[in-house]
Amino acid sequence: MSTSGIRPHRAHAFTGKHRFFMMMAICMGAFISHFTAGIVNVSLPQFTQFFQTDLGKVQWITTGYLLVITALLPVMGKMGDRYGFRRIHNLGYVFFTISSILLTFSTHISVLLVLRMVQAVGAAMFQATNIALITLHVPKENRGRALGIVSTAVALGAMTGPILGGWIAEWFSWQWLFLIHVPAAAAATLLAFRYIPVGGQKRRSDSFDKVGALLFMVGISSVIFGISNASSWGWLSVQTIFIFAAALITLLILLLWEQRQTFPFLPIRALRISAVSYGLIVSCASFMLANTLLVVIPFYLSGTAGLSPSTAGYMLAAYPITLALAGPVAGYLSDRYGSRRFMFLGLGGMGSGFALLALYLGQLPVIGVLAVLALIGLGMGLIASPNNSFIMKHAPAEHIGSIGSMIALTRNAGMVIGAALGLGVIPRGAGQPGQAELLASYQSVFEINLYVCIGVITLLGYAIHRDRKRRSQ
Template sequence: MPKEKRGRALGIVSTAVALGGMTGPFAGGLIAEWFSWQWLFLVHVPVAVVATWMALRYIPAREQEYRSEPLDSVGAFLFIIVIGSVILGLTDGNTWGWRSTEIISIFSVALVALLGLLLWELHQKTPFLPIKALAIPAVSGGLIISCTSFVLANTVLVVMPFYLSGLSGISPLSVGFIMTAYPLLLAFAGPVAGHMSDRFSSRVFMFLGLCGMGVGLMVFSIGFGQLPLVWIILVMALMGMGMGFVASPNNSFIMQHAPKEHVGSIGGMIALTRNLGMVLGAALGLASKQFS
């Protein structure tokens, strides 16, 4: 996409993500209520087949310019160790206990591998990680914002279905409907914020989005368990709008400042910070549920 339309394009991507988010809780509630839980996993098979066909059919093939540079296999291996250890520790922290020997050992391995990765990458001509790009404040700051925003959102999104299903008279299907308040506003705000960020500063929308998510979390932290259902839906919608105002402008902001030769790597880092934020948010949400 042309640089001046990049924010709009990323807004459309956010809408696609939000539509998936809207469909997921509704479909999950419908399947859980009408069929067995095994269908929650089997339903992905035909979707994956159709998506694969669409990718082969509609994504245009074009000649790429390949550079004969050696792959930094040591850096790639250390990176896998770091990410794998962190994900494993965050996923099983609630099961094993955050102070258990297993969790401490896993995070110690991640820390040692991270230090080794950074020392190794600094001395490589073609490092696996885009060190030079990550040294740009706009890029590194944007990635931190990406991770933080998904931590904030997923902390609530993971806990909310458990809380709603515990209320009397609320079926799984109704829980799915209530949960769509978040992606519905995300689907609306994403393209708007993306389009406007092409004309105005992305920082304004990122600031407003983070403020909206912060207010939503503050309301939940003060009145969670006492809020009426309507207020829960409104706060979920506020957080969805906040995420819509953060995601598209922030991604556009990062890509605008990323060096051309590292655009692919930085795009992967955006996806990494998004998924890492979701895992961390889920871990925090389930931990808060366990201790409540």
């Protein structure tokens, strides 16, 4: 079955210049949305002082943004299938840019939170449709490289947001947290309207499953909300158990409902394709592994290793640098040689890095930690773009919007799970933990990551073996 979803002449109807600026517009959005997600984290105490409120409300600046994006990604993918990926993507830029400007005029925390949610709606609109647009308008022989560039933009945005947020918190007012990206967002909006092609998509006209969409949003929001707060509530607390139980019941009802629908909200038929389902599992797991590292290692570098925050920040740059170098190359090579071997190599690289951290973290010199960060970044670069290309290659044409949004969903979910896991192992309590206790906690989470890597490699190998066996019959 063709997976491009385009008329035969459309993919090659644009000059190299048009395609370059289209990719620039898409990548700027991918960078900005993840950059904005993390830039406010360091400044949360500053918001409590300015708005004279408690940290519980202020944390919704981060948690609410993430919840809205995660809950709306499949909805926006569906909207793209029906009304056009270009329209949803570009309107998302407009909402995001305008809300970013309006945020700086907030005089009350409630106003700021509402506008932050509008900003998240915009981010969900273009996050859910950017991979579909690339699948539509980039030729198959260049698609892996294009997806690799987008994956690199996502990683760089997630990495640079907290670093730049720390500098702004130290030297500027909080308004700059929402203004600094506005020129780039405005430029991306103009480029998107000018260079993303208007035609080429076969839109779907089937009915929209509103009940399925509502059940999904409630269920996935409950999961993300529970994971985000479990560390502070306690994983076995009444609140945590209640939230997870409600989420489980809601998601079970959703699955039963979707099985009875002619046009279900979730792309059930596509998710039954093993290449799509295990590709999404790899996506979620890889971002969980990466975000666990990025949450825990700064504590180790600044605390146990005794490095200054600036030195720790420079060391952390090893991860996105190697990812940025490996991502487009892996995408290009996967177009020629297939994706699976790069996915295995990437998971092996990440697993090797976590094995070194789990076994030798306290004994590694600073240059050793730097090398491990680079190794894990290299592994992530080898996974992301080949995996995305692999998923979209096997996705039915009528579901590329939904599957593209599912890739973004698994990415965001993995980042949340990784952050919760990383923060969850850091000792809490009245007394200050000793260095040995802290080191053991850090090593324990890296050991968990190693087991996750082994599990995903095993799952991937089994799925590939099963597919080959089925084709040979």
